[in-house]
Structure formats: structure tokens, C-alpha cells
Amino acid sequence: MEDRECRLKTILLRVKDLGLGYDSEETVLFKYCGGGCPRSRTNHDLTLSRLLQKSDLPFLLEEKIFGGPCCRPTHYEDVAFLDDSHRWHTVEKLSAAGCSCVG
Template identity: 50%
Template sequence: MATASVEDSVEVPLAWSQPHGACWGQPARGLGTVARTGKAKKGQRKPSRGARGRNCHIRNLMVKVRDLGLGFNSDEIVLFKYCSGSCHRARSNYDLTLGSLLRQQLIVPGPQERVLSHPCCRPTRYEAVSFMDVQNTWQTVEKLSAAECSCIG
């Protein structure tokens, strides 16, 4: 499995998984190396170490282009930004009601369905990533990396 070393890093997986109750596209813990982000804006306190992992925010990963899974042949390393964290504080009355109905099994998802009773931490804006392939040609992939994250749903 590919990992990249970045200053002030924490361990998270490069492979995506969907543990019960998590949103699609959020990583489980423990496999790759990711840099912390989340610098406090002027006048704001930086969240505690434990709070950073729970709130929806952008994380950074230095990764080889060929490991992106898009079929590009390049040894360049690029910065991939993704959204991570929970959105339980953003729950609405809809989410609370849906959770209750699911627990009571009044709503039973089909075998290929997944019903989430909480908002998901997802990109709300994307940015392009450019790199050079092995033929010395510049490639640009639009909407590859997250530029902003928010609780959606």
C-alpha cells in the first residue's frame, strides 16, 4: 500500500471503506500518511487535537499520480486534498427522525441500499491538479482535489 511522509502527519488509510454509520468516501483509520490542516483563522482558537478528527475539514495527502487510480503514467507526487470528519453536530430534525425510524426498523433498506441518518462531510468546491506524465506532457485533472468541505445532507 502506498504512503507518503508529510510533516505533522497522522495515519489514515489510502483505501476507502464504509464502516456502519459512515458516509461513502470517508476513510477509515490506520493505513496511509496524511498531513494535518486546519490552521486557525485570525481571532479563532485552533480546535483541540481530539476535536480536529471529528469535525468536517480538509486533509492533505502527498501521493504518486499513478496511485490516484485514474490511469495516468507518472511518477510525480501531487497534493491530494480530501474531506474528513463527522457531521453529527449538523444533524437536523430530519436526521434525528430518520435515525429513530431506522432503529425501530420502520424503514428497512434493501440489500443494495444504504440509508444515512446524518449529514456527510463532502467537498463543496473542487480544484484541478496538474502534473507531468512520463512522456513529458503536462496533464491537468479537473475537480480532482477538495478545495472546501462542508456537512451535506
């Protein structure tokens, strides 16, 4: 299904809801990556999966290990907005500009 594949998604947010400390009622289009990635089946993936299932290796129990690819931004874009005091701000690399399965 296309809706479940890794892709660029958008949401309209108030700047003050971004959590970056700016006082602004202005809205911006925030872009992010979402969706799933097909699991690769390389020898590395097969071995890691087996080791994690076995779980009698103490060093593997202590670490957070993710065995599959995840949907992540490949590049970002800056976002500019006007705050409540009528000053312009530009936040670098705030929004995703492209997505891909990484890992």
C-alpha cells in the same frame, strides 16, 4: 476536538497511485475532506431514526439510509502534472478545495 471535525486534509501522492491510468512518477498534493459532523436533531432526523430502529417497515430494510450529515467537498480544484513522456495533463476537479457537513 478540532482534529475530528470536518476539514480539508492533504496527502502527497504519486500520480500513478491516483488510479486514473496515468504513467507518472511526479507527486501531487491530493486534498480531501475528512472528519466528523455534528448530528443535527431536526424533526426529520428524529423521525428517520425512530423508523430505522423500528425496522418493521419492509421498504426501509431494502434501502441504505444514512440519517446524519457527512463531510464532503463543497468545491474542487484542477491538478496539472507532467507524465513520464514529458506531456502535461490537467485533471479537472481532482482535489477538494473546501469542505462542509452535508445532509
